[in-house]
Amino acid sequence: MPTLANYLIASGILFAIGLGGVMLRRSIIIIFMGLEIMLNAANLSLIAFSRYGLVNGHQLFDAQVLVFFIITVAAAEVAVGLAIIVSLYRARQTTHVEDIDTLKF
Amino acid sequence: MQPTTIAWITLCAPILAAALILLVTRTNKPLAAGLAILSALIACAGGWFLFSQGVTGDFLGFNWISIGDSFQVPIGIALDPLSRTMLVIVTTIAPLVFIYSIGYMKDEEGYWRYFAGLALFLFSMLGIVLANNLVMMFIFWELVGVSSYILIGHYFRKDSAADAAKQAFLVNRIGDFGFMLGILLFWVSTGTFSFSALNSSAGLFVEHPTMLGVACVLIFCGTVGKSAQFPLHVWLPNSMEGPTPVSSLLHAATMVAAGVYLLARIFPILSASPEACDVVAWTGAITALGAGILATQQDDIKGILAYSTISQLGYMVTGAGLAVSAALPMFHLFTHAFFKCLLFLTAGSVILGMHHEQNIWKMGGLMKKMPITFLTYCCGMLALSGCPFFSGHYSKDLIMACSWEHHRGIFWVVVIAAALTPFYMTRQAMVVFFGKARTEHSEHAHESPLVMIIPLILLAIPAVCAGYAPVEHFFFHEIGSLAEPEVPTFVPTIFMAAFLAGLGLAFLIYRKAEKDPIRIPFLENRFYIDDLYFWIVRIIQGGFARICSFVDRWFIDGILVRGSATLVWSIGFALRFLQLGNIQAYAFFFGAGVIGLIYLILNVR
Numbered sequence: 001m002p003t004l005a006n007y008l009i010a011s012g013i014l015f016a017i018g019l020g021g022v023m024l025r026r027s028i029i030i031i032f033m034g035l036e037i038m039l040n041a042a043n044l045s046l047i048a049f050s051r052y053g054l055v056n057g058h059q060l061f062d063a064q065v066l067v068f069f070i071i072t073v074a075a076a077e078v079a080v081g082l083a084i085i086v087s088l089y090r091a092r093q094t095t096h097v098e099d100i101d102t103l104k105f
Numbered sequence: 106m107q108p109t110t111i112a113w114i115t116l117c118a119p120i121l122a123a124a125l126i127l128l129v130t131r132t133n134k135p136l137a138a139g140l141a142i143l144s145a146l147i148a149c150a151g152g153w154f155l156f157s158q159g160v161t162g163d164f165l166g167f168n169w170i171s172i173g174d175s176f177q178v179p180i181g182i183a184l185d186p187l188s189r190t191m192l193v194i195v196t197t198i199a200p201l202v203f204i205y206s207i208g209y210m211k212d213e214e215g216y217w218r219y220f221a222g223l224a225l226f227l228f229s230m231l232g233i234v235l236a237n238n239l240v241m242m243f244i245f246w247e248l249v250g251v252s253s254y255i256l257i258g259h260y261f262r263k264d265s266a267a268d269a270a271k272q273a274f275l276v277n278r279i280g281d282f283g284f285m286l287g288i289l290l291f292w293v294s295t296g297t298f299s300f301s302a303l304n305s306s307a308g309l310f311v312e313h314p315t316m317l318g319v320a321c322v323l324i325f326c327g328t329v330g331k332s333a334q335f336p337l338h339v340w341l342p343n344s345m346e347g348p349t350p351v352s353s354l355l356h357a358a359t360m361v362a363a364g365v366y367l368l369a370r371i372f373p374i375l376s377a378s379p380e381a382c383d384v385v386a387w388t389g390a391i392t393a394l395g396a397g398i399l400a401t402q403q404d405d406i407k408g409i410l411a412y413s414t415i416s417q418l419g420y421m422v423t424g425a426g427l428a429v430s431a432a433l434p435m436f437h438l439f440t441h442a443f444f445k446c447l448l449f450l451t452a453g454s455v456i457l458g459m460h461h462e463q464n465i466w467k468m469g470g471l472m473k474k475m476p477i478t479f480l481t482y483c484c485g486m487l488a489l490s491g492c493p494f495f496s497g498h499y500s501k502d503l504i505m506a507c508s509w510e511h512h513r514g515i516f517w518v519v520v521i522a523a524a525l526t527p528f529y530m531t532r533q534a535m536v537v538f539f540g541k542a543r544t545e546h547s548e549h550a551h552e553s554p555l556v557m558i559i560p561l562i563l564l565a566i567p568a569v570c571a572g573y574a575p576v577e578h579f580f581f582h583e584i585g586s587l588a589e590p591e592v593p594t595f596v597p598t599i600f601m602a603a604f605l606a607g608l609g610l611a612f613l614i615y616r617k618a619e620k621d622p623i624r625i626p627f628l629e630n631r632f633y634i635d636d637l638y639f640w641i642v643r644i645i646q647g648g649f650a651r652i653c654s655f656v657d658r659w660f661i662d663g664i665l666v667r668g669s670a671t672l673v674w675s676i677g678f679a680l681r682f683l684q685l686g687n688i689q690a691y692a693f694f695f696g697a698g699v700i701g702l703i704y705l706i707l708n709v710r
Contacts, residue, residue, distance in 0.1 A: 019696075023689050031688070097688045104686025 007048035014041035028085055028095045032078075039074050043067045108160040112182045115151030115196070116231050118144040123224035131217050138207050141220040145200040145227060152196035156189045159583075163237050163301060175296055183237030183300060186583030187431060191234045191366055193580070194442050195359050199227050201560040202354040202446065208557035209350050209453055219259055219348065226252035226355060233363050238298035239288045242367070246284070246327065249363060250277045253355050257347040266346040273340040280330015280337050287323030294320065300370055307377040314378065321381035324371060325388075332364025332418045335392040339635055341415055345407040349453030352407055357414045358446040362438045365421040369584075372431035379428070386426025386508075390518040393419030395632070397525035401532065402628035404621070405463050406452050409533050410445070413489060416522060417441050423519060424504040427511045430585035436572075437500035439580060444488035444497055444568035450561055451482040455537060457557070458550040465536045466620055469543040474550040479538050481561040481568075486534055488568045490527035491604050499572030502600050503587065510590045520603055527607035535615040543619070 014037055021034025050063035089095055122144030130136040163183050170178040203223060210219055229252055232245030250273075258270030292298060294316055295306045310317035328334065333341035344356050355361070368375060368385065375381060393416045400412035417437070424434035456463055458475055472479045488495035491502065505523060508516040542548045552558070570576060581587055614622060630636065683694070 022692055028688075100688075101686030103684060 004048055004052040007052075008045055011041045011045040011048065014038075014044065026096050026098055028088070028097055028100075031097065032081055032085065036074065036078065039070065043070055046070075108155065108158060108162075108184075109164045109182075111151050111154055112160070112164060112184060112235065113166070115148050115155065115192070116182065116228070116235055118147040118151075119224040119228040119231065123221045123228065126217050126221040126224065134216050137217040137220045138203075141224045142200060142203045142207075144224055145196070145203045148227060148231060149196040149200050152192040155184060156193045159189070160184050161186075163299075169241075176292075178240045178298060179238060180241055181237040182235045184235070187366075187369055187435065188234050190435065190439070190580050190584060192231070194362075194439055195227075195230050195234060198358045198442055198446050198564075199223075199230075199354065201563055202350050202358075202450070205353075205450055205453070205557050205560040206348075206350045208554045209457060210348060213259075213348070215259060219256070222252055222255040222259070223351075223354070226256065226360070230359050230363065233366065237300060239291065239300070239303070240298050242370075243281075243284060243288060243327075246281065246331065246363065249331075249360050250274055250281070253277075253344070253360055256351040256355060257344045259348055259351070260346070263346070265343075269340075269343040269346040273344050276337050276340040277330045280326045280328070283323045283326025284330075287320050287326065290316070290320040290323060303371065304373040307374055310377065314380075317374070318378045318380040321371070321375050321378050322384050324375075325368070325381065325385055328364030328367055328385075328422065329388065330364070331367075332361050332422065333392075333415050334364070334388050334419065334422055335395055336634070338392060338396065338415050339631075339638060342403075342408055342411040342631070345405065345411050349407065349449060349456060352411070353446050353449030353453065356411065357449050358442040361414065361418055362421070362442060365418065365425065365434050365438050368422065368425035369431040369435050372425065375425070376428035382426045382428045383512075384426070386423050386512060386515055389419045389422030389424070389426055390508075390515045390522075391419070392416070393423060393522040394518050394525075397522040397529070399628055399631055400529040401525060402621075402623070402625055403529075404465055406455060406465050406468075406533065406537065407449070407463060409465070409529055410448055410452055413526065413529065414445055416526065417445065417489070419522070420501060420504050420519065423508065423515060427504070427507050427515075429507045429511070429590075430587065432581045432585035432587050433504060433507060435584060436577065436581055436587055437504055440488065440496035440500045440568075440571045443564055443571050444485040444495075447481060447561065447564040447568045448485040448489065450557070450564065451478050451485060454478045454553040454557055454561065455482075455550075457553055459546045462544070462546050465533060467544045468537045468547045468550075469540045470538070470547060471542075471550055472538040474547075475552045477552060477558050477561065481565040482534070482538070484565040484568045486530045488572075490530045490608065491523060491600070492527075493601075495569055496567070496572030499577070502597070503589065505600060506590050506592050506596060509592050509596050520599060523600065524603035524607045527604050528611045531608050531611035532615050535611065536618070540617070 018034040018037030018039075018041060021037065022031050025031055025034065046063045046067050050060065050067075053060070085095065088100070092100065094100070119141075122140045126137045126140050130140065161184055163181060165179050165181040167180055168177060169180045170176065203220075206219070206223065210216060213219070226249065229245045229248035233242055233249060236242035236245060254270045254274045257273050258267050260266040261270070288298065291303060294313070295303060295309055297303060297306070307317075330337045341356055341361065345352050347356075375385070396412045396415035396419060400409050400416060403409045403412060421434040421437045421441070424437055425431075427433065454475065455468065455471060455478060458471070458478070459468060462468070484495070488497040491498045501523065505516065505519050508519055542550075577587060627633070685691075
């Protein structure tokens with residue numbers, strides 16, 4: 001039986017992988033994937049807290065319901081984000097963030 | 106029609122005409138002049154109607170400002186013997202000058218501007234005359250100042266005219282500042298602005314005579330400015346830069362008389378304060394004498410008349426300060442309005458005949474060339490000099506006789522001034538009209554057109570007979586008594602001697618003079634008062650302006666305005682380097698910010 005700590009460590013590793021992807025990779029698609037991984041790391045820790053955190057000996061499902069909401073919102077966000085990336089690619093013929101620096105001083 | 110309606114029409118006709126001239130008739134000369142003259146005639150008819158019917162009352166128009174119960178500024182018309190007489194004087198002279206202007210201004214530019222200015226002036230003057238409270242009078246007082254500014258600066262392309270207009274306005278402002286303080290002081294102590302309430306409020310001041318004196322003297326400051334009394338007289342001679350009919354109407358007959366009218370208006374309350382009366386009387390006497398002395402050395406035909414106007418206004422102010430009766434200064438105002446208006450119009454006729462030459466030493470022998478001008482001039486000149494059987498004689502002698510009774514010092518001052526009057530007027534008459542022609546222009550001088558001659562003749566009649574007893578009784582018996590004071594028999598002899606001495610001396614000196622035999626630089630330069638004021642303005646006001654400019658340029662502009670802009674700009678410049686254009690860098694800043702916030706929340710309290 002895995003403990004809460006195991007879940008949190010897994011969540012932390014996932015978050016670190018996502019953060020690393022966001023910080024280090026240059027392709028905007030990969031950065032986007034990193035963001036999604038970070039989001040799901042947060043979801044995982046929420047589920048874990050919900051499963052192991054008993055209130056007066058009872059389990060509460062609030063956090064699990066919240067996770068459903070987050071998944072839904074994330075789906076919508078992905079749709080919007082991908083659309084932006086597609087139109088960006090159409091405009092610039094690139095998905096490398098280093099090439100997109102018009103706002104640089 | 107109700108008398109109220111007529112009174113309002115009388116007041117408002119000129120402003121309507123002014124608006125119409127400005128809006129509609131800028132290119133149509135006859136229509137512009139016609140509208141102005143029509144409005145003046147309407148005002149004239151209204152004025153005479155109100156006078157002949159003896160309409161009396163306080164007609165409220167509307168409440169202009171109303172704050173609580175204590176601060177009420179109504180716009181209303183007050184008709185009483187005083188305002189009725191003044192109304193007749195103003196509305197009778199105005200149309201004559203308007204008509205005369207057709208001839209004088211025929212070839213000038215800015216014709217419509219000139220007539221609109223005249224109509225605006227008439228409106229403001231009627232407002233002063235009919236105002237039923239001090240604040241309303243003050244508003245119109247300022248309007249008169251504005252229209253005077255417009256008219257003096259008619260030839261605004263000439264620097265001297267523009268400067269004279271500016272000076273007239275600013276010098277008047279100095280006096281008006283005192284006037285305004287006086288109004289507020291009266292309001293603080295009596296709680297009212299209206300003349301009728303104010304004039305019956307002397308009882309309120311029994312405990313505070315100083316307060317009353319100070320308030321009266323402050324109000325008198327307005328008179329000093331508007332009626333060109335010493336030390337604010339400097340603007341009037343310079344205002345002769347305006348067209349001559351303007352000098353005639355504004356700076357001799359009506360506008361400058363507004364100050365005297367103001368004194369007559371507050372006469373009951375003024376006469377309750379002997380100290381204030383002394384100040385008023387002495388200011389008038391000094392002005393009468395000083396301006397008389399200066400008039401003897403002027404070379405400009407209008408300059409002489411300007412100083413004589415100041416001198417005569419001095420008499421009126423003295424008359425008010427003697428605290429005998431409100432009718433005393435008003436009587437001299439009445440006669441003076443006619444003969445001084447006439448004198449200026451004859452001067453204008455001479456100037457036009459001489460092709461705009463104003464120096465009297467370039468004229469001469471005009472008597473035969475301009476006979477009607479000469480004859481009417483003589484009427485005015487003798488009336489001003491105080492010749493028996495001419496109007497000025499009666500009013501001036503009355504003031505002098507009253508001063509004998511009330512104040513011996515003032516008496517001698519005004520008698521000397523009375524001897525100077527025939528002196529400088531005879532000098533002018535001898536040089537301009539008698540002798541031989543001195544220049545080409547005076548050889549070929551010609552009589553003025555009919556439209557200018559007729560007003561001269563019409564004005565010559567009242568200039569001669571405005572002082573006769575029936576006339577005096579008709580216009581003044583309701584205002585106050587004008588009974589001859591009991592004086593020793595030698596006093597009238599002194600007046601006669603003063604008149605003859607001045608006349609004879611000038612006749613002897615200037616009979617054959619080719620150029621002025623007496624040259625006194627101190628007098629030619631107007632006691633150096635103008636230079637003194639110029640110096641004061643340059644040193645004090647100039648210095649103050651320089652300090653203000655320094656503060657403005659370095660402190661307000663440099664530190665506050667440009668300093669704050671520079672600060673914001675430099676902060677922005679520093680922060681600009683954070684905009685790397687790299688999305689990961691932004692994410693890093695964001696993450697670092699979040700971590701920093703978490704640290705702050707957990708560890709700092």
